[in-house]
Amino acid sequence: MKRNTREHILEISLSLFNELGEPRVTTNQIALEADISPGNLYYHFRSKHDIVLELFKRFLAQFQPLLEVPENSSLEAEDLWFQLHLSFELKGRFRFLYRNLTDLAHQVPNLGKAFLGLLRMERKAVRGLIESLERQDKLRITKNEKTLLLNNLMLALTYWISYAELIDADGLANGSVQTNAIAGVLQLVIPYLRPPDRKQFTELVQGYAN
Amino acid sequence: MKRNTREHILEISLSLFNELGEPRVTTNQIALEADISPGNLYYHFRSKHDIVLELFKRFLAQFQPLLEVPENSSLEAEDLWFQLHLSFELKGRFRFLYRNLTDLAHQVPNLGKAFLGLLRMERKAVRGLIESLERQDKLRITKNEKTLLLNNLMLALTYWISYAELIDADGLANGSVQTNAIAGVLQLVIPYLRPPDRKQFTELVQGYAN
DNA sequence: GTCTATATCTAGATAGAC
DNA sequence: GTCTATCTAGATATAGAC
Numbered sequence: 001m002k003r004n005t006r007e008h009i010l011e012i013s014l015s016l017f018n019e020l021g022e023p024r025v026t027t028n029q030i031a032l033e034a035d036i037s038p039g040n041l042y043y044h045f046r047s048k049h050d051i052v053l054e055l056f057k058r059f060l061a062q063f064q065p066l067l068e069v070p071e072n073s074s075l076e077a078e079d080l081w082f083q084l085h086l087s088f089e090l091k092g093r094f095r096f097l098y099r100n101l102t103d104l105a106h107q108v109p110n111l112g113k114a115f116l117g118l119l120r121m122e123r124k125a126v127r128g129l130i131e132s133l134e135r136q137d138k139l140r141i142t143k144n145e146k147t148l149l150l151n152n153l154m155l156a157l158t159y160w161i162s163y164a165e166l167i168d169a170d171g172l173a174n175g176s177v178q179t180n181a182i183a184g185v186l187q188l189v190i191p192y193l194r195p196p197d198r199k200q201f202t203e204l205v206q207g208y209a210n
Numbered sequence: 211m212k213r214n215t216r217e218h219i220l221e222i223s224l225s226l227f228n229e230l231g232e233p234r235v236t237t238n239q240i241a242l243e244a245d246i247s248p249g250n251l252y253y254h255f256r257s258k259h260d261i262v263l264e265l266f267k268r269f270l271a272q273f274q275p276l277l278e279v280p281e282n283s284s285l286e287a288e289d290l291w292f293q294l295h296l297s298f299e300l301k302g303r304f305r306f307l308y309r310n311l312t313d314l315a316h317q318v319p320n321l322g323k324a325f326l327g328l329l330r331m332e333r334k335a336v337r338g339l340i341e342s343l344e345r346q347d348k349l350r351i352t353k354n355e356k357t358l359l360l361n362n363l364m365l366a367l368t369y370w371i372s373y374a375e376l377i378d379a380d381g382l383a384n385g386s387v388q389t390n391a392i393a394g395v396l397q398l399v400i401p402y403l404r405p406p407d408r409k410q411f412t413e414l415v416q417g418y419a420n
Numbered sequence: 421g422t423c424t425a426t427a428t429c430t431a432g433a434t435a436g437a438c
Numbered sequence: 439g440t441c442t443a444t445c446t447a448g449a450t451a452t453a454g455a456c
Contacts, residue, residue, distance in 0.1 A: 005439075021313050023233060026431060040440050042433060102309045102376055103231050119377070144416050148397040151390070156362060159369040166312055167329070180361070187358040191401030206354050215421075236449055250422050252451060 006044045009034055010058070013051050017096035022052060022104065049108045056111060059094040060118060066090070067125040075132055077186075077201045081208075084182045091161055092172055099162050119154065126153055130189075138197045139189070149188065156185050183209035216254045219244055220268070223261050227306035232262065232314065259318045266321060269304040270328060276300070277335040285342055287396075287411045291418075294392045301371055302382055309372050329364065336363055343403075351402045359398065366395050393419035 012034040016025045027048050031038045045051050066087050073079070091098060097115075105112030127150060133139035141149065160181035164171050171177040183205045190201050222244040226235045237258050241248045255261050276297050283289070301308060307325075315322030337360060343349035351359065370391035374381050381387040393415045400411050 021316055023313060024316065027433080028431075036439095037441050038432090039434080039442075043439065046433090048432070099312045100310070102372060103233060103313070105376070106231055106234065116377070144419060145397070148394055148415070148419060151394050152362065152366065152398060155369060155373055155394070156365055158373060159365060162312060163365050163368060166315070166326070184358055184361050184365070187355070188362060188398075205358070209354060209358060237451080238449075246421095247423050248450090249424075249452080253421065256451090258450070 005034075005036065005040070009036070009041060009044055010051065010054060014055055014094070014096070017052075017055070018094075022096050022100060052104070052108050053111060055094065056097060056114065059090070059097060060114070062090055063087070063118070064121070067121055069125055069128050069132070073132075074136065075129070075138070077197070077204045080129070080186065081182060081204060084185055085178065087157070088161065088178045088181050092178060095161050095165065095172070098158065099165070101158075119158070122157065123150060123154055126150060126157070133193075133197075138194055139192050140194060141192045145192070149192065152188055153185060156181070156188060160184060179208050215244075215246065215250070219246070219251060219254055220261065220264060224265055224304070224306070227262075227265070228304075232306050232310060262314070262318050263321060265304065266307060266324065269300070269307060270324070272300055273297070273328070274331070277331055279335055279338050279342070283342075284346065285339070285348070287407070287414045290339070290396065291392060291414060294395055295388065297367070298371065298388045298391050302388060305371050305375065305382070308368065309375070311368075329368070332367065333360060333364055336360060336367070340399075343399075343407075348404055348407045349399070349402050350404060355402070359402065362398055363395060366391070366398060370394060389418050 009030060013025070013030050016030060016033060027041055028038050030051075031041045034041070045054070066083065069083075097104065101115065105115055127146075130139065130141070130146065130149070134141065161172075161177060164177040164180065168177075171180075186201055186205050187209075190198055190205070193201055219240065223235070223240050226240060226243060237251055238248050240261075241251045244251070255264070276293065279293075307314065311325065315325055337356075340349065340351070340356065340359070344351065371382075371387060374387040374390065378387075381390075396411055396415050397419075400408055400415070403411055
């Protein structure tokens with residue numbers, strides 16, 4: 001049962017963190033919900049920080065593969081949409097990490113640097129996608145515009161879920177948040193696409209945006 | 211000296227909240243920095259929440275006037291730039307409010323609803339600006355695009371400072387954060403502007419983006 | 421208005437029996 | 439591995455003297 005209890009603690013923690021926010025979830029509460037004693041929780045984890053860090057590791061392990069973009073594939077709109085869907089779905093499942101970014105980074109040792117590393121990787125991947133579209137001459141953009149676009153894309157990729165959650169707390173359950181986030185991100189890119197692809201992306205976005 | 215101590219507590223609180231994050235600042239710490247006793251602090255404020263709420267009120271009182279857009283002025287690029295500058299400068303001075311948005315809203319009674327109201331007002335003001343540009347035929351945009359643009363604008367207006375702070379903790383001091391935020395926001399609008407204004411805005415943005 | 425001293429409470433974490 | 443009982447620390451907040 002060793003493995004099982006540990007996993008169970010992680011599951012319960014994740015759902016409580018997401019629901020209530022990590023700072024408002026106590027270890028006693030986790031133990032209570034997990035139907036174990038507080039002492040037992042501390043047998044499996046040395047601290048609450050450890051739980052957070054382990055959850056971050058799990059998130060990272062699932063997120064990193066999504067950032068490995070096949071370099072010279074032809075990148076249709078649907079591919080991008082699908083990639084974004086997977087990515088936002090995952091971020092939604094670990095949304096407590098994104099909600100508190102600055103605070104978590106300051107509170108949990110090592111988490112700050114790890115998260116910064118993640119953001120850098122993601123930025124690099126997004127830049128790769130844009131430049132791949134450029135090479136296929138599907139997208140035209142100046143150097144300065146590209147930097148600004150990258151900033152705005154990263155902002156949307158990082159904070160869309162927190163923002164949506166703030167505006168409409170129920171939207172995460174029915175999936176509308178993810179859909180709107182994807183539409184928002186794609187819309188950022190559309191102005192720089194050349195006409196045929198712009199048309200294709202626009203139709204996709206209009207179909208999904210509510 | 212009554213008024214003075216109260217104001218002093220607010221000043222110290224604001225700077226500590228901004229620097230360290232509200233959850234990591236204790237009332238004892240505030241008292242210590244303010245060179246008063248903890249008891250005295252509680253003579254002036256009934257709780258820590260009260261301090262946060264009072265700071266929010268101050269922020270609101272300064273922010274609301276910025277949202278009152280003169281309806282039919284001709285809205286040059288420089289005007290927008292200036293408006294954004296004031297707005298981001300103010301948000302920077304109260305950035306602790308934006309850093310913890312979800313958590314603060316859950317922790318401090320009444321703050322959540324108040325902040326949502328503020329966001330709604332800001333959205334309305336931004337919509338007003340866009341539609342003013344439309345009426346002057348400086349901007350052309352479809353209904354669907356407008357909704358998506360508004361979302362992305364609100365995201366940038368709400369989270370740019372937190373994001374910048376995360377990436378580069380020192381950027382707030384030298385003002386580069388504010389400048390980049392403005393450039394990012396304006397760049398979101400540029401694709402929908404008609405050529406003469408697009409050119410004007412683009413030059414402005416290129417001049418300021420680093 | 422301001423201080424010192426302290427009450428109260430809660431969260432994280434540990435000890436030791438089973 | 440798991441439990442019960444408990445320690446400790448730190449934070450909010452109050453009491454009462456000056």
